[in-house]
Structures are given as C-alpha cells and as structure tokens.
Amino acid sequence: MALVVNLEKSAQALVLSLEKAGITQPPILEVGFGLDVSKSFEDEHRSGITDVLLTRLVPWGLAFDPDKKLDCFTFSDGPAHVCDVGPVDASNYQGFIPRKVVNKVIGWNGGTDYSYLLEKMLTHFGWRQPEQPGFIKRLFGAKPVETVEKRRSLIIVATDGDNYDPDRTRMVLEESQARKDEVYFLFLGISNQKVKFEFLRSIGDVFDNTGFVRIEDLHGFVEKSDEELNELLITDELLSWLKR
Template identity: 65%
Template sequence: MALVVNLEKATQALVLNLQKAGVVKPPELEVGFAIDVSGSFEDEHRDGVTNDLLTRLIPWGLAFDPDKKVDCFTFSNGASHVENVCPINADNYQGFVKKHIIGKVNGWNGGTDYSYVLERMLAHFGWTQIVERASVIGRFFGKKDKVVQSGQKRRSLVIVITDGENSDRARTLDVLRASQERRDEVYFLFIGVSNQGGSFPFLEQLGDEFDNTGFVGIDNLRAFVALSDDELNIRFISEELITWLKS
C-alpha cells in the first residue's frame, strides 16, 4: 500500500526542526532529486519503497523551493542514461516511480555512475554547461550535439538516492572538486540505501572530503520511511548542511 502523508504537517515539522538547528527561515533553494535506476536497485523501485522515500522527501521541496516542485532526474551508467523526468509535487507524488520511472527511462536496469548526473544537474541549475552528444543513430538522422545549461545560476540542494557501487569514482571526485573550487552554490546530499546491511565507503569519503557534500546511510528503508517527521529530519540535518544553509 502506497505511503500517504500529511505534507503540510510534515513541511511544518521540517521548518521547525531547521529553526531548532539554527536556520530561522529556510532560504529559497531549487531542490532536485537524482534517482539511481541501476539493475541492483530494481526490487526497491518495484516494491514501492523508493516512492515512499520520495514521499517523505517532498517536504524539502515544499519548504525550500519557490515553485513548490522538485526537479527529478534518473541515472544509471553513462551520460546518455541521465534523464530529466518531470517535476514531483504535492499533486503527483503518489505512484510517481511506477508511472514515470520503472521501465520508462533511459538507462533502466543499467550500471551506476554518479559523475554524469551530477554534471547534468549542475548545468540544469546554471552552474556550468555540458555538451550533450548526439548518438550515432541520431547523427544519421541529422541530430547534432547541443550545449546544456539553464542560464541563470540558482542556489540548489541536490538529493542523490542510490544503492551504491559506482564505476566512475575518479570522475565523480573530479566533478565535485571542480564544483567546490568554482564555489557553486549547490549542496549534494547522497542517500545510500542498502537493505542487506551493506556499507558505502566511497559515499562516506565524498561526505568527508567536500564541504558541499553530505552522506546519509539507510540500512532498512522500510523502517526508515516509517520514522516520525522529527526522527527522519534529524537524520538529514547535519551541522555541515546547516552551515551551508546559513551561508
């Protein structure tokens, strides 16, 4: 059965938790989700439990995002398997993964790379630009490479949901290092999901190494999405994130 929450109450709880942590008023931020659609994550998507996690995260968009929508990207391995799906909001979050993601996005059941979706979202929020290469078949039909950039720079919170084990560690480090050196106003929050008690040493490394990157590990997703608003928010609200929000 799909999880249904009182979004207004959950958003008010998040604002109160932020106030207790020192953020008197949530700043305006664009909020984006990057959702891993690799093969190893399929069961969680089909069981509806990742949709439940998105449901619990919608209040972050409602609290911060001026248009009350959360941009949603999916990713697996390679640049061509990053897809801008559609925004998630209070009206369409129920069954979102089933309706818009499972078996429908490029890269469904692929591998896992982080760097390409991070680049795409940095471009989407205006902090850099990337060249989207046309495929060989696309070139045959006259398609050309195109530059992707949204134009206006927008302060942003990017939440990456993954079950880990990526194959592009060096490239991911390069992308995050370049972003930090440019002083992009983007905070990356990686959520590592493992229902088998696995660990996430690389994601922990990212959280330790970069001032604009955090990590939260979840070892039982069903139990996690059943937490109270306060219990769940405390897991996400770190000192580093509070410092970034107040800067």
C-alpha cells in the same frame, strides 16, 4: 506500497526543525532528486518503497523550493542514461515512481555512475555550462544551447551501491568546488546488505558541500516521524551550508 501524508504538516515540521537548529527562515533553494535505477535497485522500485521515500522528500520541496517542487532525475551508467523525468509536487507525487520510472526511463537496470548525474544536475541548475553543438551540427542548423540562471540548490541522491566512476565523480566535485557552486549534494546510501559505501563516505569527508547518510532499513526509515526523519537528514554540515 503507498503512503499518503499531510505534506503541509510535514513541511511545517521541517521548518520547525530548522528553527530549533538556528535557521529562523528556510533559505530559498531549488531542490533536486536523483534516483539510482541500476539493476541492483530494481526490487525496491518495483515494491514501491522508493516511491514512499520520494513522498517523504516532497515536503523539502515545499519548504525550500520557490516553485514548491522537486526536479527529479534518474540515472544508471553513462551519460546517455541520465533522464530528466520532470518535477514532483503535491499534485503528482502519489505513484510517481511506478508511473514515470519503473521500466520506463532510459538506463533502467543499468550499472551505477554518479558523475554524469552530477554534471546533468549542475547544468540544470545553472552552475555548469551546457555542451554546445559542434561545428558540423551548427552547419546543419543546430542552435546554441541557452544557459540558465544560476540557482542555489540542494540535490538529494538516493543510491544502493558504490559506483563505477569514482575518479570522474571526484573530478566533477572538484570542479564544482573550484567554481564555488552554491550546491549541496546529500547522498543517501540505501542497503540492508552490509554495503559500506566507502566511496560516498570518502567524498562526504573531503568535500564540504557533500554529505552522506546511510540507510540500512529503508522501510523503517520512511516510517519515521517527520521529526525523526529531519534529525537524520539535517546533518551539522548541511546546517552550516544552509546558514551561509
């Protein structure tokens, strides 16, 4: 399944949706995309529907990101299964998931943990300090990992089910909130199997920089007009965060 869209037109539609909501100029934000590659999500990846979802999100990078891109990461279970698959932009979005992700990324068909993805992306955007090599590694010549500039960021996470690490995920979010990180996490819970996403609902209620949108019919969701899509994704809480 493939979709070709007028990305500039879609980006302009997003800008207009924001203007109607009182944001006359979209703030400059780095935009990140985290994609669940657990076993239960395999069919959606292989069918191409998550590639279409990514296509519909590329205009968010055009509208917000100074480099007009989305930084894409995949994740399943454990810290070793978070993979930086590179930026997605107007030049490479078509077929990105089958080309770069399906049966290629580390952690393909694993379980589901959120905390390690969140840590990786917070580090990537400068809000969390990277782990430095230990004493033994330094003895053998390992160099310190450089920190990066803090960049205000919108991170969209697409997942099809609840995670195995709720306590650790809450801890990561609590630490981020305590640091006053300028990051908003928007979780997209995707399932037509009556999954309740109770954990995602709970963190969406607890943390004012964490939102949740449930998508029961992904095919129907990606076929919506730009205006309809924006109305679903731009929640009141996200609007409040964007206006800060």
